[in-house]
Amino acid sequence: MQQPTRLERRIDDVAHRLLRGAPVRGARASAVEVGVFLLKQAWACVFGAALLLVIVAARLWWPDDAPLARNDALTISAVLIQAAMLAFRLETGRELWVIVLFHLTGTAMELFKTDVGSWSYAAEGVLRIGGVPLFSGFMYAAVGSYMVRVYRLFDLTFARYPRRWITAAVAAAIYANFFTHHVLWDARWVLLALVIVLWLPTVMHARVWRRTIRLPLLLVYAGVATFIYLAENIATWAGAWLYPDQLDGWHPVSATKLVSWFLLMIVSVVLVTFVYPPRAPGLSPTRPAVSPSRHPGDGLREGGPDAA
Template sequence: MSSPPSRFGWVRLRLEAASVGSRPRRLLFEFLLFGLKQGWACLFGGAMLALLLATHLFYPPGAPIARYDFLTLCGLAIQAAMLAFRLESWGEARVILAFHLAGTVMELFKTAHGSWLYPEPALLKIGAVPLFSGFMYAAVGSYIARIWRIFHFRFDHYPPQWTAAVLAAVIYVNFFAHHWLPDIRIGLFAVTAALFWRTRVRFTAYRQERSMPLLLGWALVALFIWFAENIGTFSNAWLYPQQRSGWSMVSPAKFGSWYLLMILSFVLVSSVQRKRLTLPGTPARNYPSGGR
């Protein structure tokens, strides 16, 4: 059974139940509700980005704790609040924690190899990696987990779960191995396309279920993550080597990296949402939203 809706969830449920009359009005309402739900799903990531910018612009130089440590504490507070207000389930939180840990391991490796750096001091860190960095990865996992619930995701022609898990594992290994071995990301893109070219994600923003190719959905999300990374580097939260002498836009090539990392996050979340990886021809069902 699902948990009862939170006070925040009731607002969304009332909007979903609203009757708005003519077809043009329904389409406009659906479009606006789609945007509202997307923003609600981005709650964790949006809060972290807002904190990155606010602390970059206004954090006092003489503060008793370093800016990075403050961001770490804020990330913990946001996660605790989302659990307390039933905006995430404990099962989802465990998957997000796993993604947080996987991201931190990658950060340790990548900073050691000079892929990017953290220019400010911190006490709450492992090696050269401040702990707040893991929350940036967790924000991606949080978004996927929340949007899955909010839009009542289900899928047509989703490949066997084990094939997606193997693909995700190879993607993760390649992020490390390409420093010594040939980078196989082009091959990974090809395998991803072969596995998921028929897969469509069904979603409901307002009453009517719609669908789109899953590969396209991942591309759109990866694009917005790339935009968010530009905000992160602008706020001096982390820097690529070419940005040390002054900020510049993150290379568009990073879009491909985020696309692959999106798949890893998606597969991790799907381990919790396995029952919603429905088969072709399965009748549409309304899944309980749990007030999220």
């Protein structure tokens, strides 16, 4: 598994100095764990959060008569964010490849979905392919960025993870169904059932600070899909794209989209496993950002850093 980036190692060193005297047990110890968990999640979301902030800012302040179209400004901003992620060592070159793959698979879906009228973008700007502005692919890349970063930051391991070739086959079927359900039978509910059967036994182990939390993997997928759904509502409110029933006035995206995002999460996870193959707990540990204490006797009681 990939080691933290240079900047993350620096942050890790600062975190160790700040948390060196943190309590081992009690309410304050729990508060430290919750705080570190939230900070790691925020750090993993930095690409998506920056892109969403730009989308909202463009909605609020971009002038209608600006010489540069808003969609083109969003595309340029997305490129600059990605460049900054690499320049400041927030992503590794290896991770960039899977993010590019997210971009390509997402853009392919965008081209098809806009052509059949599933959603639409404002007809403005020159940085586009057909009716799809190029910034749209970066929204999928933001999901990929979160996925690869969260693997490193939490040093994720998995108990009873399914065989990768089976997960790849299911992910391929899910991705294909996003296209074929427009002309053939929609198999999403069958695919959802397969996902539940396949991943139901899997438990994710995530290293926070001194403790490792254990969560059913399907619950984690559902949680991430929910946050993406909330971000989608913000993005459609900001006019990044619109669904047909929002053209006459914005309203929240249908909750049925949660199923689509959940299934897309499966495709995302499988893509990431080809960069970070799932490890069983206790195999080849790495030192994630804000890793457990390296100081003898500091926090290694109560069963050690793996205590739940």
